[in-house]
Amino acid sequence: MSRARIRLAATGVLLSALAVGTLPASAYAANAAPTPATAPTTARHPQYPQHPQQPADTIRRIPLQGAVNVRDIGGYRTLLGGQVRQGLVYRADALGKLTDADLTTVSGLGLTKVVDFRIPMEVQYDGADRLPAGLTSTSRQVSDRGLYGFLVGAIATGDPVKQEQMLGGGRAEAYMREVYRTFVTNPDSRAQFAATLRDISDGKQGPLLYHCTSGKDRTGWLSYVLLRALAVPTATAEQDYLASNTFRAAYDAQVRAGLKQSGRMQDPDLLIPLQEVRQDYLDTATAQLEADYGSFYGYLTDGLGLDLRTLAKLQVKLVRS
Template identity: 35%
Template sequence: MSYRPTGLRRAARTCVALASAGSFVLAGASAATAAPIDLPFSGSSELGSSAPAAVVAPRLASVDNFRDVAGREAGYIGTGGLHVRQGVFYRANAITPSAEDLATLESLHLTAVYDLRTEAEIAANPNTLPSGVRYEKIQVLAADPSGDVASIATKEQALAYVQSGYRSTVSDSVSRAGFGELLTQLADTPGAQIFHCTAGKDRTGWASALLLSIAGVSRETIMEDYLLTNEYSAASIDAKVARIAAAKGQEYAEVYRLLLGVDASYLQAAFDELDNNYESFDSYLVDGLGLDVETIIKLKLKLLV
């Protein structure tokens, strides 16, 4: 649906609340710069209303790291005590659903899917998508993510390898351009949307962290959400570790487990890289990712209720 005049007034009040709560503010920016936005839901966005009813994202057995960016229950708490809106942005691993899970995805009325994988990853494991969904490939890595994995022999090396990759995600020009494009497309495209990579944890994890940060969600909560990959993908990670253990031994398999799941130090490495190189998160959005004020406001309006 599109905002009618009443919706625009609500949106304007939301922007004012966001600004007064210490959210993104730039000279010359105002709520009036935000164009009407099509949103995939109905309901009030009046400030001061009670918490929105919980919308539980479906669990997909064949796409095990599929989930709502907004979180479970009633959505995470963001700027000004507003909740992150559910049913707007979804995240996932490679979308290779069973027939039953494909039908579930159909029911979400998705408008667009953004694939953050490399060409080689896509060719090895192509998506199966609901009909009528726009598919976009967005490059967010300058090189193959597998890199020099074969040379990793210890847990310390595994941790250092992934941490380095996360720092590069923040600083590399290809990554910054790609994530800037993703956020712009998410802002400009109406309806429910989904973004994903191969495991739905690293590239997808950073994209989700960016959206939640824009919504004003605390870093503590963002970290807790990030670590949910280890819960959602537990069965598939354990199965892969078991196969590796059978071939190369349990000790090596436990090293590789660190590459299959997530660790708090990974996301922290990205946040540290951001903090060390930019004056603020807002500076990273503008100077690092090339976003304009209107795009950021659009995302805030889509994200918060």
């Protein structure tokens, strides 16, 4: 049997499993400059028991000076014994502050498409993407449910009492949960996520990068969905999502320190729930998709409108046996 036939057969097994539900269900920045990336380029995860003979999965980070959360989503093992190919799909935070050295690094990725999920207010405050010559961003605005404006407004008050009223007492966390529900319930957001997944599945499409402002919420959700669609174990997809906290920690702490020193926030720790990703936020979105569509497979097909051919093309293109 040819490799193509074997891959398509494996894809059929995956889609059947999904169908029956057998798979597990710059306001921040103020005037601070990004901290040069000094963290290791890989972060190890525990070895999975279904592949005891294989090395532990790693997160493949692309170290840059002007962006701190840029990664190759490849390398992860799948439930069917395959591995997600590297060098085809990248996730990132905003690219407006890339240095000349960063541009050289990004050029080496061979990108043919960059998708920007930011809304106009974010681009206005943080700047348009700075990309290698010949490459321009495709704008696919995904609603942040007013999060960016809410954050800017809270900081702009300069009033500790008002900031506590806006962000304290669990209100920031509740706001984030509503943002994540919107990823599932907002039809325009679903359409933008679906369009990007279709681009990724296209065999003629070269390496693609998608991003938002911090590379953690809209970008994190799409990465989680993509990895799950490729049959990467749920626990692995969750760890990829949560890794934004590791890669963003130093920069986000610098932002909070700058806001305190400038006098704009007496208690900048109020921002932590907005700066972080949390399992609770992700669980809110997955609970919403199950409520609306019955299962992850239902979300892919009914929510995002991806047909079986597109799901199969994702497998064939991105997973090697």
